[in-house]
Amino acid sequence: MRIAMAGNPNSGKTTVYNAVTGRMERVGNWAGVTIEKKEFPIKKEYYSGREELIAVDLPGAYSMSPYTSEESITSKYIKDEKPDVIINITDATNLRRSLFLTTQLLELGIPVVVALNKSDINESKKNKIDIEKLSVLLGCPVVKTVATENKGLKEMMEAAVSLFGKEQKAPYSEKGVNLSDKKSVEEADRKRFEFVDSIVSKVETRTVLTKEINKGDYIDAVLTNPVGGLVIFAGVMFLVFWISQAKVGPFLADTLVGWIETFQEYIGSLMAGSSPFLYALVVDGIIGGVGAVIGFLPLIMVMFFLIALLEDCGYMSRAAVVLDPIFKKVGLSGKSVIPFVIGTGCSIPAIMACRTIRNERERRSTAVLASFMPCGAKLPVIALFAGAFFSDETWVGPLMYFVGIALIFFGALLINAVTGYKNRKSFFIIELPEYKVPSLKVAFLSMLNRGWAYIVKAATIILVCNTAVQLMQSFTWSFDVVEVAGDSILASIAHPFAYLLIPIVGVLSWQLAAAAITGLIAKENVVGTLAVTFVGLQNLIDTEEFALMEGAGEDVAAVFAITKIAALAYLMFNLYTPPCFAAIGAMNSELRSKKWLWGAIGLQMGTGYTIGYLVYQIGTLVTTGSFGPGFVGGLIAVLVFAGVIIYLINNTKKKMASEYTLNTGTL
Amino acid sequence: MTLAEAEVCKDYIIKDVHIEDEDLSAFLFRLGCYAGENITVISRKNKNCVVAIKDARYNIDNHLAEAIIV
Structure with missing residues (x-):
């Protein structure tokens, strides 16, 4: 029934x-x-x-x-x-x-x-x-x-x-x-x-008619004020990140990491007599790698809790109203803000939330751009690099979000140019629901639910990937145990890709390439793979950023053997390339067009690569007075990307021009 | 006149909705925004306004307000 x-x-x-x-x-x-x-x-x-x-x-x-x-x-x-x-x-x-x-x-x-x-x-x-x-x-x-x-x-x-x-x-x-x-x-x-x-x-x-002014209207007047409303929106979002990533989140994470370490040591002591390979697989690969990801759970859960409160109180539609005039200028809709906010948690529901946007072009653009907003899975990556290279300086995290927002606007303009956006009237209408006190219970349950999904992901995809990475780096193609790290299966697969990364990190590093590749499966893998592949690193990371021992950050940086600028460039490359296969799947079902899907993947890959390249080369020029290695190679790649876009834009312009003459010709 | 010129907090009766997009006009119809219905502008900002249609509030931009004839 x-x-x-x-x-x-x-x-x-x-x-x-x-x-x-x-x-x-x-x-x-x-x-x-x-x-x-x-x-x-x-x-x-x-x-x-x-x-x-x-x-x-x-x-x-x-x-x-x-x-x-x-x-x-x-x-x-x-x-x-x-x-x-x-x-x-x-x-x-x-x-x-x-x-x-x-x-x-x-x-x-x-x-x-x-x-x-x-x-x-x-x-x-x-x-x-x-x-x-x-x-x-x-x-x-x-x-x-x-x-x-x-x-x-x-x-x-x-x-x-x-x-x-x-x-x-x-x-x-x-x-x-x-x-x-x-x-x-x-x-x-x-x-x-x-x-x-x-x-x-x-x-x-x-007794009270709907058309009469009520309390909610006074709140609306403040929250949707064209200037004040924007300040409030920025303040609200800042609070969400500050509480989840600087205050409550890290405090809880510290405790959790302690437990994970104890567990890791306990298993380590049980396995003291077993073969070094098995020890490395279980203690470093599985527990260390998965633990590195689980350690971030509190930050993500606190953020999910706060976002659920926001979603529940009725503020989201007001935020859409405030941002509509701005988003409209770049061809998005005020409603795009809902996917972008959800995207700070996870890109998949964010991309799905685009469906509430009526205009097809605005909807597709939002779905393509939503994953530029760093999601929960990218937090561990940000934290690892902030800890290892920038001694946990507070500007690293916020900078990544600001760059994400800037890329959304920039990307929206690019999409407009490529698809031939005509400044047609796009009507905006959104219902303003009654405000309500957000339910702590709903937010708590939502937090548990999404947190659980994160644990399940860590225990399945991340676990499998980490194990595979550990095995692939332990054996050669003839299934002998690796003696020189560079002979492993993993190294030989990642090696060709490492050349592509030289213009971004300045060195030929198959480990960084391997991490970027596994990161496409799920972004948390970047941390797990780096922990597993860099010899000695797993001892330093100790499951994750917050446990970076006093002064150990510099040692980690030494193991990576790249400069600070390169680290920043590599971090950005990872953040703004496609978030994971699951998100690409979600884009596929929302965009409903292969052309748009490939365009989206191309745009994200190109943007991630270009921003990594620019940050590294310009940063290196400023700090050392000359460009870094791979300058020419990278330049060619970026120019090819730019060339494709310019070609597409010109094509669209021609098409629009011929449509115009066609239309005026028939008049 | 259009809704964009309407006075705040005064009842108007919609005379016509000038929208070519059939989907959108069907959508507005379902909400109760069609010729013969009441509409009230609750407040107005530079680029948008809040209106009451039946027993709900909506924020609409000026493009849409200009398309609603009262």
């Missing part, structure tokens, strides 16, 4: 779904958080009876005639898969909009339960809804719910279960509408809204 959750965007479907299934799907206080169908068995405490009930969470929809890709998921599912019961989650504060979809759902014959969600907000506004009357008028059960506090959900479920196998009668049905005629459809929709209004006027009493 399947129960589908359907309703307007931001009415609380996923909150209800999470409550009744015990799942922890992403929720947020803005329209369009859920973009895909999800299903899971409902917890037994919500119903009696032996048959298993499956809840199906659907993306928000305003109507059954779909016009966005998310809406079509919803209407297609309900029409084709025919769930046994529909729970229509409505926003009690906006019945006049919500019931439009309700009346359409009631026409399908599938039994419907209407949940008046956000009843608490509605009552705090002193609105009254006569639910008995509403239930009679709609011809279906109506239940008041407050999904965030788990109120009314049991009654809602019981009502749903009692309807199994029953037929739904429609209070309103439109007949004889010619669906191919736009006028006719609009006329029918207008009549439906009239019917909805007639119901609402019978059941709802409002």
Whole structure:
């Protein structure tokens, strides 16, 4: 038996779904958080009876005639898969909009339960809804719910279960509408809204009208002020990073790293008698490498917690409003800010969150650029280099974010030039949801959930990669144990790529090349691979940056045998090249165009390489008075990249010019 | 006149929505932004304004406000 959750965007479907299934799907206080169908068995405490009930969470929809890709998921599912019961989650504060979809759902014959969600907000506004009357008028059960506090959900479920196998009668049905005629459809929709209004006027009493100025409007006036709002946004984001990466995060990380070290020593003492190879594989490769990644968990979890609070309070749509005029100038949308903020946690949900952007070009550009924002997996890399080369100076981390933001703007302009952006009117509209006090519980659960995903990743992909790297560097192609590190399988594979890196790091280092390659699988691998491949380094890193022993930072730098400038360049190269294969997969599904996908990968590779090259060569010129090694080779690579872009831009210009003459010619 | 010229906190009835993009005009329709409905400008900034349509608030930019005739 399947129960589908359907309703307007931001009415609380996923909150209800999470409550009744015990799942922890992403929720947020803005329209369009859920973009895909999800299903899971409902917890037994919500119903009696032996048959298993499956809840199906659907993306928000305003109507059954779909016009966005998310809406079509919803209407297609309900029409084709025919769930046994529909729970229509409505926003009690906006019945006049919500019931439009309700009346359409009631026409399908599938039994419907209407949940008046956000009843608490509605009552705090002193609105009254006569639910008995509403239930009679709609011809279906109506239940008041407050999904965030788990109120009314049991009654809602019981009502749903009692309807199994029953037929739904429609209070309103439109007949004889010619669906191919736009006028006719609009006329029918207008009549439906009239019917909805007639119901609402019978059941709802409002003492405060929506059009009256309320408390939220005063907050909006401050938060969306064109100047003040920007300062506030910068301040909020700074606080998120400062707390997670300079204060609470590192404090917790210190403790965790202590535990990991103890564990590593313990296993080390158990394996004291075993072969050096096995010891190195388990203690240094597996525990050391994976531990290096796990050590960053507290920073990432604190950041996820804070971002979840931001997502929950209703601020995200205000941030979109403030940034829209700026983003619009470079061909993005104010809504692009949501993916960029989510991207500080992980690029994959960030790229998926682009779907709320209506304009296709703005959506694609945002998906391409979102991963320039350093994600959680890049934190260990930043911290390792900041610790090893810059004695943990505080400017390194923020600089990486600022460069990321600058690259987003620069990249957006490049995309405009290449795709032939015409300064067409792009309309902006975003719903401003009611502010609410963010739920600590939701933020905590979201933090645990995303933190757990990070641990799982460390215990699977990172573990496998580290083990593979350890094995590949321990053996030669004839499977003899390596005597000279440069003879290993890993060294021979990475060697050709090391030449490509000379213009960025100034030396031929297969270890750095190997780390950059494994970093494409998952960015945390950069740290793990460096820890494993540099002889002696694993003893110094001691699982990760915070454990860098007093003064050991310089020794690590000595092992890498590259200059500070090279370290900075190599770090940036790793941060701004594609984040990981999973993110490329997410881009593939969001961009829905091979041309865009390859363009995106090319842009990210080219940008990462160019910025690494410029930082190293210019930095070396400034510090030593001459360019570094590989200047000419790198220059050729960068010029080829620039040449391709210029060629593409010219091509587009020509095409646009010929289109223009074509258009004016036919006038 | 267009909504961009409308007075703040005064009720208006939408006369027409001039948008070529059919998807967008269908979207606005679902929100309740169509000829015959009420609309109120809650506040106004340089480049955008906040409007109340049915029982929700939306922020719209001036391009969109200019396309709504009241």
